[in-house]
Amino acid sequence: MVQAMVTTPADKINYYDDKKHNYVDFWAGRDYEHESELMAIHKLLKNRHYKLAMDYGGGYGRLTPTITRYAEEVILVDPSVKQLNLAKKQLHGPAVSFVIQEKKDNVPAKDASIDLLVMIRVSHHLPDPGPVINEINRVLRPGGEALIEIANEAHFVNRLRYLRRFKAVPKEAVPIGVHANGKEDRTPFVNHNPLTIEQAFAELGLRRIGKLSVSNFRHSLFKQHIPMKVLLLGERMLQRPFSLINFGPSIFILFKKPEN
Numbered sequence: 001m002v003q004a005m006v007t008t009p010a011d012k013i014n015y016y017d018d019k020k021h022n023y024v025d026f027w028a029g030r031d032y033e034h035e036s037e038l039m040a041i042h043k044l045l046k047n048r049h050y051k052l053a054m055d056y057g058g059g060y061g062r063l064t065p066t067i068t069r070y071a072e073e074v075i076l077v078d079p080s081v082k083q084l085n086l087a088k089k090q091l092h093g094p095a096v097s098f099v100i101q102e103k104k105d106n107v108p109a110k111d112a113s114i115d116l117l118v119m120i121r122v123s124h125h126l127p128d129p130g131p132v133i134n135e136i137n138r139v140l141r142p143g144g145e146a147l148i149e150i151a152n153e154a155h156f157v158n159r160l161r162y163l164r165r166f167k168a169v170p171k172e173a174v175p176i177g178v179h180a181n182g183k184e185d186r187t188p189f190v191n192h193n194p195l196t197i198e199q200a201f202a203e204l205g206l207r208r209i210g211k212l213s214v215s216n217f218r219h220s221l222f223k224q225h226i227p228m229k230v231l232l233l234g235e236r237m238l239q240r241p242f243s244l245i246n247f248g249p250s251i252f253i254l255f256k257k258p259e260n
């Protein structure tokens with residue numbers, strides 16, 4: 001199964017609980033990425049309706065209101081108390097509930113109870129995503145679906161970098177940023193080879209029913225010189241064709257668990 005060198009000791013604070021770090025601020029200046037992700041969710045979930053959805057690693061609930069458009073109820077799960085408290089302040093109404101994730105790699109739900117599980121911008125923090133993928137399979141009801149975002153190590157620019165070094169994109173997770181030097185021991189940050197993640201779902205019998213390449217033009221040069229409307233038009237036209245070559249930094253896949 002997928003593995004990397006970084007681990008998160010249980011006694012270390014979750015990065016998203018850290019006072020020095022504000023995940024809400026991370027989104028300032030990232031309207032293009034946010035809109036691209038909303039577009040991808042709408043494209044993949046179009047005309048679908050679920051009873052019970054889970055926003056796993058949902059953070060402060062950036063995407064939860066969008067998910068509620070496709071589900072009668074949404075459970076927002078996150079290991080960070082700080083993020084859950086922020087979410088509780090801004091999300092109201094009976095359709096959303098909040099659950100703290102207490103155990104690493106655990107999806108806090110009963111077997112076969114969830115109709116849609118959404119996991120966006122969380123694979124980044126899973127050096128070994130195998131146990132979480134098993135958990136997703138466990139909690140999905142037969143016929144249920146999982147919308148998974150993969151932090152893509154195999155994106156186009158990276159592929160050129162690997163090629164220049166006569167190397168293939170690794171099958172296992174690749175530590176990134178401060179984690180790449182193996183010194184940082186807090187919440188890990190990794191990228192994945194999408195083929196490895198797809199294979200892990202396929203081995204459990206989950207079928208891919210949709211795939212998009214997302215935030216394809218997030219490079220600062222594009223964002224500085226091209227109006228966002230134009231970038232989003234490109235995104236609308238190219239998310240699907242670009243997914244065929246795993247082009248972008250973020251790959252969104254909708255998986256379906258077989259009916260019994």
Ligand SMILES: C[S@@+](CC[C@H](N)C(=O)[O-])C[C@H]1O[C@@H](n2cnc3c(N)ncnc32)[C@H](O)[C@@H]1O
Nearest residue numbers: 016057058059062078079080083120121122125
């Ligand atoms: C980058 S944020 C993404 C939040 C939300 N999904 C979004 O797209 O805005 C990552 C979230 O994953 C949570 N997280 C970190 N490690 C996790 C893990 N091992 N399992 C589940 N969630 C995790 C963090 O607390 C944080 O809220």
